[in-house]
Amino acid sequence: xxxxxxxxxxxxxxxxxxxxxxxxxxxxxxxxxxxxxxxxxxxxxxxxxxxxxxxxxxxxxxxxxxxxxxxxxxxxxxxxxxxxxxxxxxxxxxxxxxxxxxxxxxxxxxxxxxxxxxxxxxxxxxxxxxxxxxxxxxxxxxxxxxxxxxxxxxxxxxxxxxxxxxxxxxxxxxxxxxxxxxxxxxxxxxxxxxxxxxxxxxxxxxxxxxxxxxxxxxxxxxxxxxxxxxxxxxxxxxxxxxxxxxxxxxxxxxxxxxxxxxxxxxxxxxxxxxxxxxxxxxxxxxxxxxxxxxx
Numbered sequence: 531x532x533x534x535x536x537x538x539x540x541x542x543x544x545x546x547x548x549x550x551x552x553x554x555x556x557x558x559x560x561x562x563x564x565x566x567x568x569x570x571x572x573x574x575x576x577x578x579x580x581x582x583x584x585x586x587x588x589x590x591x592x593x594x595x596x597x598x599x600x601x602x603x604x605x606x607x608x609x610x611x612x613x614x615x616x617x618x619x620x621x622x623x624x625x626x627x628x629x630x631x632x633x634x635x636x637x638x639x640x641x642x643x644x645x646x647x648x649x650x651x652x653x654x655x656x657x658x659x660x661x662x663x664x665x666x667x668x669x670x671x672x673x674x675x676x677x678x679x680x681x682x683x684x685x686x687x688x689x690x691x692x693x694x695x696x697x698x699x700x701x702x703x704x705x706x707x708x709x710x711x712x713x714x715x716x717x718x719x720x721x722x723x724x725x726x727x728x729x730x731x732x733x734x735x736x737x738x739x740x741x742x743x744x745x746x747x748x749x750x751x752x753x754x755x756x757x758x759x760x761x762x763x764x765x766x767x768x769x770x771x772x773x774x775x776x777x778x779x780x781x782x783x784x785x786x787x788x789x790x791x792x793x794x795x796x797x798x799x800x801x802x803x804x805x806x807x808x809x810x811x812x813x814x815x816x817x818x819x820x821x822x823x824x825x
Contacts, residue, residue, distance in 0.1 A: 531737040533668070536772040537725035538781040540788045541576075541674070541747055541764070542825065544718045544802055548760015551575045552712065560682045560714050567679030569717045573671040576721060579750040581648050584742060586753055588647070594742075597646040597654055605659030611638040612660055621660065639663035643733045650733035651743065668729035669743060674721035677790045678799065685711045713760060716800045722785055727775045744769070748824050765802055766825030768809065770818055778817030787811070787820075 551571040552558035561570040581596045588594035597607065612621055615637040642662055643650040653667025687709045692698045725740065744767065751762040770784045787810040796804045811820050 533725070533727040533730040533735065533737060533740065534775060536727055536775055536777040537740075538770045538772075538777075538784055539723045539725075539747075540766065540768040540785055541671075541721045541723060542718065542766035542768075542788075542790065542807070543674070543721075543751065543762060543764045544716070545714055545759070546716050546761045546800070547713050548762060549712050549758050550714065550717070550719065550762060552758075557710070557712075559684075559712050560680070562680070562682060563675070569676035569680040569714060569719060571674040571719055571721070573673055573721070576671055576674065577648070577652055579754050580651075580743065580746040583746040583750045583753060584647050587742075587745075592645040594647045595645050597642070597649050597656075604656070607642075608638070608656060608658070608660040608662045611641045611662050615641050635661055635663045639665060640734075647739065647742070650735045651739060653729075653733070665733055666729055668726045668733060668735045670724045670726075672722045674719040676717040676719050677805070678717070678792065680714045680717040683713050683715060685713065687711050711758070718765065718790060718799075718802070718805060720788075720790065722781070724781065744823050764824055766807060767823040768825060769821040769823055771821055773817035773819075779815035783815075784818065 549558070549560050550569065551561050553561045561572070562568070563570060581598060584594055585596045585599065590596060596602075597604070609621055612618060612634065615634065617634040617637065620631070620634055638660075639656070639662055642654070642656060643665060646654075648654070649656075649665055649667075651667055651669045653665040655664050656662035657664065689709065725743075729735075747767050748764050751764055754762070766788070768788055770779075770781075772778045789808040789810075790805055791808075792799055793804055793806055799805060807825060809820070809822070809825070811822075814820060
């Protein structure tokens with residue numbers, strides 16, 4: 531069933547003693563706003579977790595395959611699309627940047643949307659190698675930003691074992707292989723999201739896909755455990771459903787109804803219980819309903 535409503539949503543999650551999103555340009559330190567000290571988690575990181583969850587739950591089977599995944603060779607996927615739509619003859623020749631006819635590109639784009647969940651959800655640029663066009667996804671996410679400034683800690687770690695005999699011969703006494711680990715002691719992060727029914731019709735994003743998105747956002751951290759990420763959990767998912775496709779209120783005004791503040795007397799927060807989450811669900815704008823998925 532196709533979407534006939536606009537949705538705006540607020541995702542709230544926290545991290546304790548972990549690195550929610552390392553910055554490879556800064557030695558994998560947790561991402562920070564340099565001016566305010568607030569922590570950041572990119573939209574790309576959040577989408578990665580959604581993709582991983584969908585792949586896990588749906589077993590990488592059409593129509594829930596994942597286009598952007600570890601070790602995926604995208605150009606081979608594009609060639610597969612051409613074969614599936616009956617345009618395999620256009621793959622012949624030496625030109626490695628075959629653009630394809632307009633009709634073929636449209637068919638390949640539609641096939642990609644039908645088979646790959648993340649293409650019809652988040653969109654994709656599929657013009658490398660064989661051209662499958664571009665898709666503008668109906669679901670968009672912002673960076674997540676921490677409610678309060680966070681502290682990025684650096685920990686020295688050692689490894690007892692060595693990799694080679696030469697290293698073992700050089701190792702004297704307590705000298706061990708050294709390393710670094712970065713964590714945030716505690717932080718609550720908030721991201722905003724948007725779902726457009728107009729773009730959903732273009733990609734085939736359905737009500738079933740939307741429910742899978744909510745399920746993914748609620749549970750994605752439960753299946754993304756690692757020592758590096760510490761303890762992460764979805765603490766709130768607040769969905770504003772509009773009665774119309776254009777929307778019945780401005781997104782920013784709806785987002786402001788979700789307020790998260792430290793409790794009185796708490797100087798250094800180290801737990802979700804140190805915060806109060808206030809949800810103003812009274813006197814919502816006409817035509818807007820608050821669906822509280824979590825929280």
